[in-house]
Amino acid sequence: MAVPLPGDKTVVAQNYPLYIRSVPTESELKFHYMVHTSLDVVDEKISAMGKALVDQRELYLGLLYPTEDYKVYGYVTNSKVKFVMVVDSSNTALRDNEIRSMFRKLHNSYTDVMCNPFYNPGDRIQSRTLVVLGTMTRQKTLPPSQGQAVTACKWAVLGGTWRREISKGDSAGSSFIFSLLQGPTRTPDHKGSVSLA
Amino acid sequence: MADAALFEFLHTEMVAELWAHDPDPSPGGQKMSLSVLEGMGFRVGQALGERLPRETLAFREELDVLKFLCKDLWVAVFQKQMDSLRTNHQGTYVLQDNSFPLLVRMASGQQYLEEAPKFLAFTCGLLRGALSTLGIKSLVTASVAALPACKFQVVIQKS
Numbered sequence A: 001m002a003v004p005l006p007g008d009k010t011v012v013a014q015n016y017p018l019y020i021r022s023v024p025t026e027s028e029l030k031f032h033y034m035v036h037t038s039l040d041v042v043d044e045k046i047s048a049m050g051k052a053l054v055d056q057r058e059l060y061l062g063l064l065y066p067t068e069d070y071k072v073y074g075y076v077t078n079s080k081v082k083f084v085m086v087v088d089s090s091n092t093a094l095r096d097n098e099i100r101s102m103f104r105k106l107h108n109s110y111t112d113v114m115c116n117p118f119y120n121p122g123d124r125i126q127s128r129t130l131v132v133l134g135t136m137t138r139q140k141t142l143p144p145s146q147g148q149a150v151t152a153c154k155w156a157v158l159g160g161t162w163r164r165e166i167s168k169g170d171s172a173g174s175s176f177i178f179s180l181l182q183g184p185t186r187t188p189d190h191k192g193s194v195s196l197a
Numbered sequence B: 001m002a003d004a005a006l007f008e009f010l011h012t013e014m015v016a017e018l019w020a021h022d023p024d025p026s027p028g029g030q031k032m033s034l035s036v037l038e039g040m041g042f043r044v045g046q047a048l049g050e051r052l053p054r055e056t057l058a059f060r061e062e063l064d065v066l067k068f069l070c071k072d073l074w075v076a077v078f079q080k081q082m083d084s085l086r087t088n089h090q091g092t093y094v095l096q097d098n099s100f101p102l103l104v105r106m107a108s109g110q111q112y113l114e115e116a117p118k119f120l121a122f123t124c125g126l127l128r129g130a131l132s133t134l135g136i137k138s139l140v141t142a143s144v145a146a147l148p149a150c151k152f153q154v155v156i157q158k159s
Helices: A028-051 A096-115 A128-134 B002-020 B027-054 B062-078 B116-133
Strands: A017-023 A060-066 A070-076 A082-088 A138-140 A151-158 A161-166 A176-181 B084-087 B092-097 B138-146 B149-156
Touching (some): A028 A082, A082 A096, A096 B027, B002 B116, B027 B062, B027 B116, B062 B092, B062 B116, B116 B138, B116 B149
Antiparallel strands (some): A017 A176, A060 A070, A070 A082, A151 A161, B092 B149, B138 B149
8 A cells, every 4th residue: 555645745755554453354444544643743743853952852752632532652663664453432441651561562673674684775674573562461351240251452473373262252342553664765775886985 | 703704794795896896987877886885774773773672771862772782782893982972862863983993994995995885785774664563654865074983873764
């Protein structure tokens, strides 16, 4: 999906997604759309950060904007790669520092993907390890009166393949979408030439 | 330190290997090997540019990025900082290293001056790769006046 954003009027032409994953996997298009629209907010925050006199230079952008169903969180790295996470509003158990730690783990695994010699920077990400890390262990307990049991959905890595264990029931309440969006000027240029002085 | 020596040996072997298999001693063939070395450095620089600034705060301007290169990147790869950074504030930066670790074992003075550029190609690529991950398109060239001091010139390409 290497399409420049329609609302993008700046010189930045390459905000294309490197990796999108949603759990559960229905209504993916809606999530794609939300991620695209939240890019504007991300860009606004980045440019505000550059001009602000306050020395606010954190990488974590915080809650971008809440809609009626979802909350959107953002995180940008020094290499202008943006991570966007969309979380169900009904899941109030997620606190700010949990989101921060999730972003930190995502950043770490993205760095590992970059260091993979078989990965060309700028391609879509196919790494299985990233898939696994992108789906965290989450537990959600609902009051017994609603008749739903404790749900735990765990993804485990076993020697390069992964399998999913679902302990009891399955609830579609809590959904995540992780999306890595590419920043500007990321052409895979391997043909530099050297001139000697 | 043992870690530094490992990279130095590997780098020396890389250059020697690329030159040994070079059937064409004319300048055209040499350019190919230099490009290969620079390309290798570029990919390594891209990965380093992603991994090293992980805990640092966001860079606000180009000069911050260059300072990061001179301090953190150089320390991580060569265990020392760059000796001087100069700029004309119009997109050209000159990074000077007075005792470049990959050259310091070779000679001190004018000996081997013609061979020195081969050993700088990888590092030029390293700088260019790290800059490209951090969002700056650039052209990096190196020059040696007297071993082991060398200068890297970074010209930012405005597109």
